[in-house]
Every structure is written in C-alpha cells, then in structure tokens.
Amino acid sequence: MNIALCHFRVGETDGVSLEMEKWKIQLEKQGHRVIYIGGNPYEDTEVIEELYYKNEVNDKIVYNAYTAIFDYDETGLKEQVDQMAQNIERKLVEIIQRKNIDVIVPNNIWSLGWGLPAAVGIYNAVQKTGIRAIVHNHDFYWEREKYKNPTTDYVKELLDFYFPPKGENIKNVVINSIAREELKSRKGVEAAIVPNVFDFSSKLWEVDEYNKDFRRVIGVKEEDILILQATRITERKAIELALDTIGKLKEEENMRVLREGKLYHGRSFTGDIVFVMAGLVECEERYLNLLKKKAEKFNVRLKLVNNIIDSYRYHKDGVKIYSLWDAYVHADFITYPSILEGFGNQFLEGLFAKKPMLVYKYPVYVKDLDSIEFNIVSLGESYKLDEDGLVIVEEDIISRAAREIITYLKDRQYRELRVEENFNKGKRHFSYEALGEILKSLF
Structure with a gap:
C-alpha cells in the first residue's frame, strides 16, 4: 500500500514526530511505500505550509478560537478557517492523486484542536478521494486547559464534529487505555491501542571515545x-x-x-x-x-x-x-x-x-x-x-x-x-x- 503519515511538523524531536518515524520504519519493513506530509521541509516530505504548527495565520486562529475573539467576529473567523481549509484540501488532494495514496495517517490533527483548518481540510480531502484514514491520536483537546473554553459556538461545533470525525473509512488509534475509554465515553468512538515503543534491538549505549569526558x-x-x-x-x-x-x-x-x-x-x-x-x-x-x-x-x-x-x-x-x-x-x-x-x-x-x-x-x-x-x-x-x-x-x-x-x-x-x-x-x-x-x- 501507499501510506501517508501526516503531522503539523516532521523530523523534529517532539514525541509525535518520533513515533511517526517508528511507524514509517515498521511499515516499510512490511513492504508498504510510506511518505510524510507535513508543514516543514524534511527529507522528501510533501510540504503543505498551512499545516506547520508555527504558521502565523493558524496562530491567530488558535488565539481567537480559544483565548479571545480579537481579530475577527465569529463570521470572519469561520471565513478564515474555511479559506485555509480549502487550500489544505486542494493541496492534499493533489498529493493523494499524484502519489496514489491508499491510506492517510493524521497524527494529532483530528484530536488536539490546534489546527482547525487542517482538521477540516484533511477531512474533506479524505471524503473527496475516498481513501482510508487511520487516525493516530496522541493527545486530545479535552486533556489540555488551552482548548477547554472555545470562544464561539462555531469552534465548539468544529471540535464536536472533527475531533475526531466519524466515517466508515476512518479508524482511530490511541496510545493508552485511559484515552480509549475517554474517547468511547465522550464521542462514542472505538479505538485500537498502539503504545509508544523503543528500538530495543539497537546497539546498547556505552562509554566510548566521544562521551567518556x-x-x-x-x-x-x-x-x-x-x-x-x-x-x-x-x-x-x-x-x-x-x-x-x-x-x-x-x-x-x-x-x-x-x-x-x-x-x-x-x-x-x-x-x-x-x-x-x-x-x-x-x-x-x-x-x-x-x-x-x-x-x-x-x-x-x-x-x-x-x-x-x-x-x-x-x-x-x-x-x-x-x-x-x-x-x-x-x-x-x-x-x-x-x-x-x-x-x-x-x-x-x-x-x-x-x-x-x-x-x-x-x-x-x-x-x-x-x-x-x-x-x-x-x-x-x-x-x-x-x-x-x-x-x-x-x-x-x-x-x-x-x-x-x-x-x-x-x-x-x-x-x-x-x-x-x-x-x-x-x-x-x-x-x-x-x-x-x-x-x-x-x-
């Protein structure tokens, strides 16, 4: 299969990026062709700038969605989210078609609440192309103080529908059993558990010429x-x-x-x-x-x-x-x-x-x-x-x-x-x- 692992950032030292790399290694061992889709350039990543976690427009959306309506009224906020989501959808559909993607794996995009346009745009691209999505949820918005008080009903509706969305072609994965129970209780969504892992077969760390001092x-x-x-x-x-x-x-x-x-x-x-x-x-x-x-x-x-x-x-x-x-x-x-x-x-x-x-x-x-x-x-x-x-x-x-x-x-x-x-x-x-x-x- 052709699989796309998708996150706000790729190749950095945050926990999500590191786990995504482990998935890539194992999936490629099983004969799958795996690519990254993210907001920053890294190796041969397919870049969609609007996904980047430090994107200035998204920063503004996050502030207005969860802290205070300041730069927009509710209609203006919706228009900004929709515009950015359409750009993401268009670029993602092009990548899916060009790379013949069978399955996309959004990491935290449909769980954290950080990227509202990303959640909408990726959902629309998945629906338009009919590909499968395996949703890797590391952190949920209800676990973070930042996302607990949406400023408008519109933002609340987005969180209710897209985090995570439901669909026959969508399967959810979480990293622990507490998250699985909470997801089932809050959203009625079933999920498989895929714990974090480590490369226990790699060379053991030891004192050497480099670290001896x-x-x-x-x-x-x-x-x-x-x-x-x-x-x-x-x-x-x-x-x-x-x-x-x-x-x-x-x-x-x-x-x-x-x-x-x-x-x-x-x-x-x-x-x-x-x-x-x-x-x-x-x-x-x-x-x-x-x-x-x-x-x-x-x-x-x-x-x-x-x-x-x-x-x-x-x-x-x-x-x-x-x-x-x-x-x-x-x-x-x-x-x-x-x-x-x-x-x-x-x-x-x-x-x-x-x-x-x-x-x-x-x-x-x-x-x-x-x-x-x-x-x-x-x-x-x-x-x-x-x-x-x-x-x-x-x-x-x-x-x-x-x-x-x-x-x-x-x-x-x-x-x-x-x-x-x-x-x-x-x-x-x-x-x-x-x-x-x-x-x-x-x-």
Missing part, C-alpha cells in the same frame, strides 16, 4: 553519584519528588551506608550526590526557582546541562554537544517522578539503558504498565500539593524509596538482575517488532 565536562567527578532526570523540565514532571528523595539520601545515616565498602561498579563513594537535569527548560521561572530552592535546602548539587545536550552528537562553535543517550550512560540512577504522561517515552529509555528508576505511578502507568511488573522504586500513586503548589507524597514513601535506591547503588547482583528483567520485559511489550505486529492488524 561527559562527567568531567559537566563538573561531576567519577567518585560522585550521578542521578539523572532526562525529561523536559515542566511542572507535570514533578521533579520536586526526585529532590525530596535525594534529600533523604543525603541524610547522615544514609550517606554513611553509601560510603561503607564499594558501590555496584566496584568503586568507593567518596564524592557527592549530584542531580543532573538534561532536558529543555519549558516551565515557568517560578517553578525552576522553587526546584533550585529545594535543592539548596537539601544541599543537593543541581546541574542543568541541556545547553550541551541534543538528540544527536555534533560540535557547535567549538563546543561538543552530547546526545541524551550519553547522559544515560553516565547515570547511576534515573528519576521519573511525572504525575501525568500520555505514555512514558523516558521510562522506555530507562529500560533500554538498563538503569534503575524512581517512578511515580501516574494514571497511565497504573492502567497500562503496572501489570507488567517492572522493577522500579515506587513513589506510589497518590499525591498532594504543598503551599507552593509543589507535589508531595507521604514521608514514609520517600524514606522507603531512599532505602531501595541505596540497595540498587550498593548491590551489583541485585541491580543487574532487576534492570536485565526490565530490559527483557520492555523488549517483549514495547519493541519495534511489537509495534510491527500491531500495525499488521491495522493496515
């Missing part, structure tokens, strides 16, 4: 314990829970235990515990300041290193840029305390990296991952907010987590057995090969 470059000594937060820095990642746990680790009795004898790698712990945050800072300044304040309270050395981290290795203006994988290689322990995730890409990365992890059991973890019985240090599945709006869990949970982390840091056999089990479970359930089997049933 990573610790030195970021100011972490070999005799230090490096605890890594690999995610972006946003409020819902609840990074404060990681700091609470590290603060507990740094208490005198726990430090004494850590310094006795050797750690799992055979070296003595004579340095400090350093908390390294590798992701982009995408939070309010207030939140970052609260994290810094908490680190100071617990006397935790905090390192923000995203300025030398990217999705791949390169040199820029004489500065060596490391991949995120290089940070994983040098980590002694991973923290993943998110209270909300659509699935959990960084969790899969931690499994592949064969690193032990501190995990808060966010709702999707409880529903879709807990039954697999991964070996994690758990922060439970219930939290409160303190007076600063930071996430907190019971003190005894933090204390128990700290004790378990010490075991992972001290007992090599205990550690290796459990991370190896995690890797094998991840490979069984969330590998590219597992994705391939699911896609065979869809296409």
